[in-house]
Amino acid sequence: MTWLVTLLGAALVMAILRDMFHTIWHPTRHGGLSRLVMTGMWRLSSRLSARWRAAGLAGPLGMVCVVAVWALTVALGWAVVYWPHMPEGFSYSSGLVPAEHAGPDDALYVSLVTLATLGLGDIAPAAGWLRVVGPMEALVGFALLSATVAWILGIYPALARRRALALRLAHVRGGVTSQALDSQGGAALLNGLASAVSVITVDFLQYAESYYFYDGDENISLPRQILHAASLTEQAMNSHHPDVRLSATMLRRALDDLAAILDELFLHTGATTAGVFASYALAHGDRMGRP
Template sequence: MTWFVTFLGAALVMAIVRDMFHTIWHPTRHGGLSRLVMTGIWRLTSRLGPRRRAAGLAGPLGMVCVVAVWALTVAAGWALIYWPHMPEGFSYSSGLVPAEHTGPVDALYVSLVTLTTLGLGDIAPAEGWLRVVGPLESLVGFALLSATMAWVLGVYPALARRRTLALRLSHVRGGVTSRELDSDGGATVLNGLASTVSAITVDFLQYTESYYFYDGDENISLPRQIDHAVVLAELGASARHPDARLAARVLHRALDDLAAVLDERFLHTGAATAAVFASYARDHGGHTGSQPAPGR
């Protein structure tokens, strides 16, 4: 029974390390536990209605909850490793009676002190292999802190790129005509949009949790602006200028790729690009209809 509890604790620790790896460092996978937490909070906030979701708490709150689950589960896992070996495997300071400090709370205390690298020393591993395991937990705690910082520093630039694309589309919506698209300048605009859409697609692959951030302002909300990019691609496809037609085809392909990623990872509609974007807008509390086409 002693070693069963120890192996159970080690399994918990390994499960969290794996989840951290697939969430933060693996570019095309997403950790199972972290995704469950993020989607759970997203669905919970969706019950508040699209207007109240505009506070934008789902994404940040989800990330905080994921980190908290990681930290608490790792601490509990290491506590299970320590607990069966208390008190004989540990040394106690002179003010403590070892027989009075052998419960799960004491094991959790030792685990938290080690995980946070406080090193108070009142209860410390004394048995050979436990003296090796203790520093390993400190390394995991340091990795958890570093990974959390890297995660946050990666997600928010991805959100900035997404919001910048939405804002640019809102500008183009009222300032570019179909005649202007039929030119070198129009080709440049379409190429720029295609490049940015491709970058956003990669962001959704690498930072899946960015999907769960709500943008209340319509002008910086990609779900509310992306359908205008579809309109621009359709207008550019009928242009006489060869560069504009080529750029429109590239933009159309980039939009198809974005819709495929959104549908595969989040929406699961199995529909065409326009319908996926409509579902994306609905999921983020936006309008589902297409934006008006630019003037001719």
């Protein structure tokens, strides 16, 4: 039974490490636990007041909750590893009575101290294999910190690219005429938009959690601006300029790819590209307290 409990703790730790790996470092997969927490926070936001939704806290708070769940579960897993081997597998400082400090709370204390690399030393592993396991937990703690930083440094630039594309579409919507679009400059504009949309598609694949962030002002909200890109494509497809038509074809394919990813990962509507974008706008509009 002792080793069964130890293996259970090791399984908890491995499950979190797997979730961290698939969330951050494996671009074609996404962690199940982190995705569950982010989705839960997003759905909860839809049930709260319009002011809370408009504050856009679902994404940031979701990330905080994910990191907290990772840290607490890892600490709990290592505590379960330690607990069956206390007190005989540990050394205690002179002021502590081993028999009085061998409970689950003490095991959790040792785990948290080791995970945080504090190294207080009042309770320390003494058995041979435990002396190896302790530094391994410290390495996991360092990996958790590194993973959190890498996650933040990945998601926020992705959000900036998404919002920059939305702002560019807002500028196009208000300043590009049909005559200007039917030109070499119009073809270059469409090519640039197609490239930017492809980058956003990859961002959603690598950082799916970025979907759960509110974009703020309408001009930097991709859910509210992406439909204009689709209408711009249809307009350009009727151009007399062959380069414009070719660029419009590339933009349409990029938009189709983006819609496919949004529908596969988040919306699950099975609709056309226009229908998926409409659902995308509606989903994020609900979070803004708008119909």
